[in-house]
Amino acid sequence: xxxxxxxxxITVALPFVLAVAVAISGRVLGRAVAWLAMLAPLSVLxxxxxxxxxxxxxxxxxEGSFEWISSAGMSISAGWHVDGLVALMLLVVGLVALMxxxxxxxxxxxxxxxxxxxxxxxxFTGSMSALVIADGLAGLFIGWExxxxxxxxxxxxxxxxxxxxxxxxxxxxxxxxxxxxxLLGLLLLWREVGALDYATLLPVAAQxxxxxxxxxxxxxxxxxxxKSAQFPLHIWLPDAMEGPTPVSALIHAATMVAxxxxxxxxxxxxxxxxxxxxxxxxxxxxxxxLAAATIALAQSDIKKVLAYSTISQLGFMFAALGAGAxxxxxxxxxxxxxxxxxxxxxxxxxxxxxxxxDLRKMGGLAKAMPVTxxxxxxxxxxxxxVPPLAGFFSKDEVLHAVWSSQPIAGAVLFAASALTxxxxxxxxxxxxxxSYRGSGHPHESGPVMAVPLVxxxxxxxxxxxxxGRIAVLLGGHxxxxxxTTAAVSTGIAVVFxxxxxxxxxxxxxxxxALESKLGxxxxxxxxxxxxxxLVASVIVRPVTTFCSWLxxxxxxxxxxxxxxxxxxxxxxxxxVLRRMQMGDVQWYSSLVVTGFIVLFVLxxxxxxxxxxVGVGG
Amino acid sequence: xxxxxVTMVLFSLALYGVLTRRDIVGVLASIxxxxxxxxxxxxGLSRTTTVATxxxxxxxxxxxxxxxxxVTAAAGAAVGLALLxxxxxxxxxxxxxxxxxVKG
Amino acid sequence: MELNLADIAFWLxxxxxxxxxxxxxxxxxxxxxxLGLGVFLLSVAGWFLYFGHAFVAxxxxxxxxxxxxxxxxxxxxxxxxxxxxLPELTSRHALDSAVVAVGVAVLVITSxxxxxxxxxxxVGGADAEIGVSLLGAYLPHFEAAGVLLLAALVAAVVIVGxxxx
Numbered sequence: 001x002x003x004x005x006x007x008x009x010i011t012v013a014l015p016f017v018l019a020v021a022v023a024i025s026g027r028v029l030g031r032a033v034a035w036l037a038m039l040a041p042l043s044v045l046x047x048x049x050x051x052x053x054x055x056x057x058x059x060x061x062x063e064g065s066f067e068w069i070s071s072a073g074m075s076i077s078a079g080w081h082v083d084g085l086v087a088l089m090l091l092v093v094g095l096v097a098l099m100x101x102x103x104x105x106x107x108x109x110x111x112x113x114x115x116x117x118x119x120x121x122x123x124f125t126g127s128m129s130a131l132v133i134a135d136g137l138a139g140l141f142i143g144w145e146x147x148x149x150x151x152x153x154x155x156x157x158x159x160x161x162x163x164x165x166x167x168x169x170x171x172x173x174x175x176x177x178x179x180x181x182x183l184l185g186l187l188l189l190w191r192e193v194g195a196l197d198y199a200t201l202l203p204v205a206a207q208x209x210x211x212x213x214x215x216x217x218x219x220x221x222x223x224x225x226x227k228s229a230q231f232p233l234h235i236w237l238p239d240a241m242e243g244p245t246p247v248s249a250l251i252h253a254a255t256m257v258a259x260x261x262x263x264x265x266x267x268x269x270x271x272x273x274x275x276x277x278x279x280x281x282x283x284x285x286x287x288x289x290l291a292a293a294t295i296a297l298a299q300s301d302i303k304k305v306l307a308y309s310t311i312s313q314l315g316f317m318f319a320a321l322g323a324g325a326x327x328x329x330x331x332x333x334x335x336x337x338x339x340x341x342x343x344x345x346x347x348x349x350x351x352x353x354x355x356x357x358d359l360r361k362m363g364g365l366a367k368a369m370p371v372t373x374x375x376x377x378x379x380x381x382x383x384x385x386v387p388p389l390a391g392f393f394s395k396d397e398v399l400h401a402v403w404s405s406q407p408i409a410g411a412v413l414f415a416a417s418a419l420t421x422x423x424x425x426x427x428x429x430x431x432x433x434x435s436y437r438g439s440g441h442p443h444e445s446g447p448v449m450a451v452p453l454v455x456x457x458x459x460x461x462x463x464x465x466x467x468g469r470i471a472v473l474l475g476g477h478x479x480x481x482x483x484t485t486a487a488v489s490t491g492i493a494v495v496f497x498x499x500x501x502x503x504x505x506x507x508x509x510x511x512x513a514l515e516s517k518l519g520x521x522x523x524x525x526x527x528x529x530x531x532x533x534l535v536a537s538v539i540v541r542p543v544t545t546f547c548s549w550l551x552x553x554x555x556x557x558x559x560x561x562x563x564x565x566x567x568x569x570x571x572x573x574x575x576v577l578r579r580m581q582m583g584d585v586q587w588y589s590s591l592v593v594t595g596f597i598v599l600f601v602l603x604x605x606x607x608x609x610x611x612x613v614g615v616g617g
Numbered sequence: 618x619x620x621x622x623v624t625m626v627l628f629s630l631a632l633y634g635v636l637t638r639r640d641i642v643g644v645l646a647s648i649x650x651x652x653x654x655x656x657x658x659x660x661g662l663s664r665t666t667t668v669a670t671x672x673x674x675x676x677x678x679x680x681x682x683x684x685x686x687x688v689t690a691a692a693g694a695a696v697g698l699a700l701l702x703x704x705x706x707x708x709x710x711x712x713x714x715x716x717x718x719v720k721g
Numbered sequence: 722m723e724l725n726l727a728d729i730a731f732w733l734x735x736x737x738x739x740x741x742x743x744x745x746x747x748x749x750x751x752x753x754x755x756l757g758l759g760v761f762l763l764s765v766a767g768w769f770l771y772f773g774h775a776f777v778a779x780x781x782x783x784x785x786x787x788x789x790x791x792x793x794x795x796x797x798x799x800x801x802x803x804x805x806x807l808p809e810l811t812s813r814h815a816l817d818s819a820v821v822a823v824g825v826a827v828l829v830i831t832s833x834x835x836x837x838x839x840x841x842x843x844v845g846g847a848d849a850e851i852g853v854s855l856l857g858a859y860l861p862h863f864e865a866a867g868v869l870l871l872a873a874l875v876a877a878v879v880i881v882g883x884x885x886x
């Protein structure tokens with residue numbers, strides 16, 4: 001066991017090897033490749049456990065490093081480093097990835113791209129590990145881009161579907177905006193510090209000039225916001241739901257989107273040096289948490305509800321980061337990973353059972369799908385923050401930290417958590433209560449899908465009690481339960497769950513009731529405040545117009561013209577030069593003699609020059 | 618004006634002939650004249666008293682070298698004329714502007 | 722300007738050789754071409770004499786006038802039948818060929834200009850040295866030249882006469 005803690009590189013190497021092995025052996029092994037692929041998250045999970053045990057036992061896990069880029073005056077090393085933060089992330093990634101893979105065996109059973117799917121999941125697992133265990137921002141950035149690429153590939157898994165292909169491109173491009181910020185932040189830190197590895201970088205972060213620290217922190221935050229789908233870079237995540245649902249659970253709920261939170265926690269000293277950047281992060285997080293929660297109210301697609309819920313919960317984490325409580329943010333990350341992965345897998349089970357994602361066509365599934373219903377309810381209550389489930393503890397700490405740091409933001413988060421309780425109750429009621437509104441007969445998923453649900457439900461139920469351990473693991477101390485906050489938030493949760501249950505007792509008709517109450521606001525919420533349309537008209541359309549103009553003028557006329565012109569010129573030149581080759585031996589002789597004269601003159605001039613300069617023999 | 622100028626005038630005339638004459642016999646004759654001019658320049662330089670010894674041939678050997686050059690030129694002429702005759706017999710062409718097989 | 726015998730010989734040889742070469746190059750008549758070539762070759766023999774190489778001069782007369790010139794005469798007789806007209810001399814490349822030819826001359830004269838003003842060659846035979854050189858230091862060259870000549874003659878025979886009709 002301890003071998004894994006000291007050799008965390010295996011969590012990158014093994015999944016990458018497995019990705020290739022799975023891709024190659026898919027034809028031979030058939031559906032059994034899934035079990036081969038599961039070695040990847042298993043290695044991550046075992047390494048996480050091993051590292052956790054080592055750190056809890058007071059031992060420092062081994063690390064390694066090699067010189068990666070060496071050039072005049074610069075050297076970038078790549079290596080791995082395992083501490084409490086890494087151990088926590090490895091546990092989260094390993095557990096969720098393993099559960100998702102098991103679930104996928106059932107969910108993707110009929111899928112022709114089965115092998116490709118599992119190879120990509122392996123690739124993603126390795127990439128996420130690379131992001132996590134890197135001992136510097138250079139290595140993190142590579143993992144960061146790799147998970148982005150895997151995300152692109154998996155969102156576009158059904159690439160023959162135009163929406164999926166478009167969503168993949170949108171996700172890729174939107175996160176790219178954030179990645180540019182991250183890259184600029186890296187370059188700035190490189191210029192200021194001359195190193196990107198945490199061991200060198202972080203201790204000197206406090207000595208950065210305040211302006212530099214603020215700019216660097218903000219640039220890193222832009223990267224984190226892109227990855228973690230924070231306003232205004234959140235627009236890609238709802239569209240990313242075009243991917244297979246287990247992928248949404250793994251990448252777009254539990255791990256990759258949490259990478260932004262991980263990044264900020266990782267380089268926390270840089271943010272600590274800049275209160276201004278913390279305030280920005282706090283504001284962005286709080287705003288996103290509330291706005292996304294309101295949007296989640298009005299979504300009729302079950303995955304869209306969860307997507308906006310994820311954005312909202314990531315907003316909670318960002319708000320905690322902005323309040324200076326990165327340990328609490330990481331705690332919420334871990335619990336959120338458990339219950340949101342559970343909810344996504346639950347929605348996957350529902351989609352698998354009913355064949356639709358539309359909440360309006362569900363209903364009454366509690367009878368048909370009891371396991372899914374029970375686990376989903378556990379996940380919902382955890383999300384809503386009902387004690388003693390995981391979300392209660394972490395959200396309580398987040399709320400307390402933010403409230404005591406910035407009451408306005410705290411109030412916003414309280415409102416957001418009220419909405420959270422309401423929208424998840426709405427989804428629950430629409431899907432599982434009442435009577436079935438769709439066609440056909442929904443059926444419970446098989447054990448291979450039920451087991452991950454149960455495991456994750458168990459984790460989501462009890463993970464909250466691990467808060468103290470996680471805090472200690474991360475180098476903090478266990479927080480006491482803040483009774484006032486806990487009481488208030490629990491009260492809010494219960495009230496709004498009850499309210500939601502009451503309103504949606506009537507099923508889908510409650511939507512129209514709510515619609516008439518909210519008036520024109522309802523469709524606005526349904527369209528996510530029209531932010532997508534705004535981006536499309538303000539950014540995308542001008543850019544595409546400009547690009548098509550570029551294509552028509554610069555590319556077609558100038559560049560193609562230059563290329564074709566070159567060919568034309570060569571052709572004409574050849575035509576002209578061909579005439580010189582008239583087969584006239586005497587003409588050739590003239591040229592030979594002319595060449596002789598030229599060389600002779602040149603050699604004499606060369607001797608003069610050499611003689612004048614005074615070099616040479 | 619001395620022999621260097623004279624031999625170079627001869628050489629240039631012969632070169633001009635090589636480059637312009639349309640009959641192959643004329644070209645061959647011009648080539649022979651070029652060789653003769655060059656040999657003359659060579660021999661003349663060896664006999665000049667005021668020369669730096671670095672570039673002039675050893676005067677005691679020039680006679681022998683001139684003979685060898687002569688023989689080489691004669692051999693060239695013999696082969697060249699033989700080729701000319703063979704060409705004329707084969708294709709009935711004896712003019713340089715008719716022989717354009719290497720035209721591009 | 723007082724002329725001595727050597728100067729007279731120099732100018733005379735210059736005039737004859739240039740006249741012969743010019744005739745050979747510019748004439749349209751093949752017989753005049755041959756004649757001009759002959760004059761040129763004989764004047765070269767004269768130059769050898771002027772430079773004090775009596776033996777080389779004699780060899781020049783034997784080899785060129787007696788050998789090459791006769792060879793060319795035969796070739797002309799063989800090729801230029803009466804129905805063929807005179808070769809035209811207007812070349813497309815007259816001008817550039819002239820430039821090239823003058824360029825070479827200017828180049829060589831420029832590079833040898835320190836000797837252009839140089840003086841008369843010492844006159845005096847050294848014919849015995851030729852034999853010593855040919856059978857001494859230049860023996861390999863001599864032998865090679867002999868082999869080359871043999872090969873050339875055999876080649877000429879093969880090229881011209883080897884073809885069976």
